[in-house]
Amino acid sequence: MFWDNIFEGLLVLTVGMTGVLSVLFLFYLIIEGVNKLEIFLVEKQKNKAERAKTIIESENEDDLVAILTAAASVTLSSKIRIKQIRFIKSQPVSPWATLGRMNLISSHNIQKNQ
Numbered sequence: 001m002f003w004d005n006i007f008e009g010l011l012v013l014t015v016g017m018t019g020v021l022s023v024l025f026l027f028y029l030i031i032e033g034v035n036k037l038e039i040f041l042v043e044k045q046k047n048k049a050e051r052a053k054t055i056i057e058s059e060n061e062d063d064l065v066a067i068l069t070a071a072a073s074v075t076l077s078s079k080i081r082i083k084q085i086r087f088i089k090s091q092p093v094s095p096w097a098t099l100g101r102m103n104l105i106s107s108h109n110i111q112k113n114q
Contacts, residue, residue, distance in 0.1 A: 038095060046092045 065082055072080050 041095050042092050049092060 065085065068085065069080065069082050072082070
């Protein structure tokens with residue numbers, strides 16, 4: 001009788017610990033999967049920014065200056081002279097930051113009074 005109770009307690013302990021460790025391992029796999037997905041998305045965005053940068057750098061700068069001058073001249077309705085153009089490098093943004101910004105922007109929607 002005594003050994004039966006000990007054996008039953010050890011069995012409950014083994015089954016319980018196995019279940020807890022299995023669930024913890026499952027959570028670990030989910031977290032690792034999310035981390036790998038985020039790394040993949042950030043790398044994809046970096047590659048996209050690099051390609052865009054290459055396209056911009058490969059275009060003829062004189063044509064770009066002419067286009068920007070014409071656009072500014074039309075907008076300001078006067079003759080202008082562009083002296084310097086400086087490109088700003090875009091930093092990769094994590095998907096979590098993008099989602100946070102989208103939520104923040106959507107929370108500021110103003111309802112029209114009718």
